[in-house]
Amino acid sequence: MKKQQLFYFLLVSLFIISCSKDEITHENEQSKEPTKQTVTAKNLKPIGSGVMMQAFYWDVPAGGTWWNVVKGKVADWSNAGIDAIWLPPASKAQNGPFSMGYDPFDYFDFGEYNQMGSIETRFGSTTELQSLINTAHTNNLSVIADIVLNHNSGGDSEYNPFKGTNTYTNYQPMSGMFNRTYYDFHPNDYHSNDEGVFGGFADLCHHKSYVQNWLWNNSNSVAKYYKNVVGFDGWRFDYVKGFAPWVVKDWKNAVGGFSVGEYWDGNAATLEWWANQAEVSAFDFACYYRMRDAFQGNNLNRLNDDMLWKRNASKAVTFVTNHDTDEIVNNKILAYAYILTHEGYPTIFYRDYEDWLNKERMNNLIWIHNNLASGNTSILYTDTDEYVARRNGYNGPGLVVYINNSNNWQERWVETNWSNTRIKDYTGHSNWEPVTQGGRWVKIQAPPKSYSVWSVK
Incomplete structure (x- = not known):
């Protein structure tokens, strides 16, 4: 029993030493620092603003x-x-x-x-x-x-004890950064696979x-x-x-x-x-x-x-x-x-x-x-060929978009955000400039296989 324990102890020790060598190599590699100049402050548009x-x-x-x-x-x-x-x-x-x-x-x-x-x-x-x-x-x-x-590609072949055969998992890039071996891919000593x-x-x-x-x-x-x-x-x-x-x-x-x-x-x-x-x-x-x-x-x-x-x-x-x-x-x-x-x-x-x-x-x-496209969205009308939606505005007037997938001009009464207000099509596809009713309703139009986008003039 003691001999068996000693045998297992030696096997575990060899595995730990092997892993330790791998970690030592990795740690030496991690000590490298980039040599290029770092970037300076930037004045960028907020992502999502455009x-x-x-x-x-x-x-x-x-x-x-x-x-x-x-x-x-x-x-x-x-x-x-x-x-x-x-x-x-x-x-x-x-x-x-x-x-x-x-x-x-x-x-x-x-x-x-x-x-x-x-x-x-x-x-x-x-x-x-x-x-x-x-x-x-x-x-x-x-x-x-x-x-x-x-995933990675281009590694050299090496014997992989976790697969019992050679795998292309030996990565020694010329940058000297992020060398990889079979320990860093699946299967390995942590688990066989991920998602x-x-x-x-x-x-x-x-x-x-x-x-x-x-x-x-x-x-x-x-x-x-x-x-x-x-x-x-x-x-x-x-x-x-x-x-x-x-x-x-x-x-x-x-x-x-x-x-x-x-x-x-x-x-x-x-x-x-x-x-x-x-x-x-x-x-x-x-x-x-x-x-x-x-x-x-x-x-x-x-x-x-x-x-x-x-x-x-x-x-x-x-x-x-x-x-x-x-x-x-x-x-x-x-x-x-x-x-x-x-x-x-x-x-x-x-x-x-x-x-x-x-x-x-x-x-x-x-x-x-x-x-113009601010605020949440209300879908006003859909059928096979027509789609009308309203952006309700946030710190701005919002818009109404009319998409027409038919082969003819289409017109439709819609409820807008605006009462007694002149509006226009900001795409230029329609030259109408109607005034919304007191109840915010107005008739708009869209050309065939096209669209119009309406907002306050």
């Missing part, structure tokens, strides 16, 4: 030019009413000069180390990224970093204190380096279904900044649950799918359905298209008229704004959002 621009699309041109392309547009975007730009994952990924960044390898290489087949990322160099961020800040815009925390894996990539274990320290706790963690050194102001968290909400909550509590998660689910109650658990905003996929049904499916009654912005507008980031999904093809401008007149924080997709839709009409809707 509109967010998703400043990329899938497969933007390779060749290291994208940061400069965006840099050349931020002044015009700011003048149009944009308050923040969302950038793609900025650090070096496994596919190097061809990667869109969602297969992260070295979180601290923004285009300065010769690894993964290139020095620059697909988007450009470290210097170009920081020049873009500085230019955005000069134009009072916040910069949102796309953060991929669920989800993605695409067969190495799945980070966020319960490991070493991983937490490198991602958000340490003074030179990914979160603090991105904020204090590179200059990012907020966070878009990729594939948050793959890990527990507390991960995003802890990150946000460690560094602050606007935070929104990509919880890809069309159920508004589920989105509300996740946003409350993480204590951050969520992309309103419920709104997206109801708009798809309404505008692509030609049934505006679907806009009556449940959405995150209707449950908690302060947590809802609305969108019509993003780099992953673009299902609202017909009548897309009507969908933008919807999100830019309703509650929630609206996002505009780069290609919709720069390439595909009428920029003058988009700028008009941004102006309407920033200047």
Whole structure:
């Protein structure tokens, strides 16, 4: 019995020594500090006061030019009413000069180390990224970093005792920051899995204190380096279904900044649950799918359905298209008229704004959002082809939006916020300037396959 106890004691001791060696290596690594200058104070528009621009699309041109392309547009975007730009994952990924960044390898290489087949990322160099961020800040815009925390890619093969075979979990990035081994991925000595894996990539274990320290706790963690050194102001968290909400909550509590998660689910109650658990905003996929049904499916009654912005507008980031999904093809401008007149924080997709839709009409809707769209929402009328809603105003007059998906001009009597008041259509689609009745009712109109937005003249 004593021999058996001694044998087990030796086995446990060897395991502890092995773990201790791993921790010693990690601690030595954590002593490294960033060498770049930290960012200075910024005078930024409050996020949510305007509109967010998703400043990329899938497969933007390779060749290291994208940061400069965006840099050349931020002044015009700011003048149009944009308050923040969302950038793609900025650090070096496994596919190097061809990667869109969602297969992260070295979180601290923004285009300065010769690894993964290139020095620059697909988007450009470290210097170009920081020049873009500085230019955005000069134009009072916040910069949102796309953060991929669920999975990593590009590690070397090593024997993994938790799988009994080799796995690609040996990460020795040239930045010398956040080296990783099989201890830091699933399965490991803590547990076998978490909420989800993605695409067969190495799945980070966020319960490991070493991983937490490198991602958000340490003074030179990914979160603090991105904020204090590179200059990012907020966070878009990729594939948050793959890990527990507390991960995003802890990150946000460690560094602050606007935070929104990509919880890809069309159920508004589920989105509300996740946003409350993480204590951050969520992309309103419920709104997206109801708009798809309404505008692509030609049934505006679907806009009556449940959405995150209707449950908690302060947590809802609305969108019509993003780099992953673009299902609202017909009548897309009507969908933008919807999100830019309703509650929630609206996002505009780069290609919709720069390439595909009428920029003058988009700028008009941004102006309407920033200047007229205040207060809670009352839906006044819906049928298959027509939708009318009122924003009831908060420190401002509010508005009435009339969306018409039919092939003919439509007119409708509606109850406004205003009594005996002349109103006008701020889109310019109608030249009517009616006066509301004493009981606040008035007849308004909207052109075919279009919209009008009415407020006090």
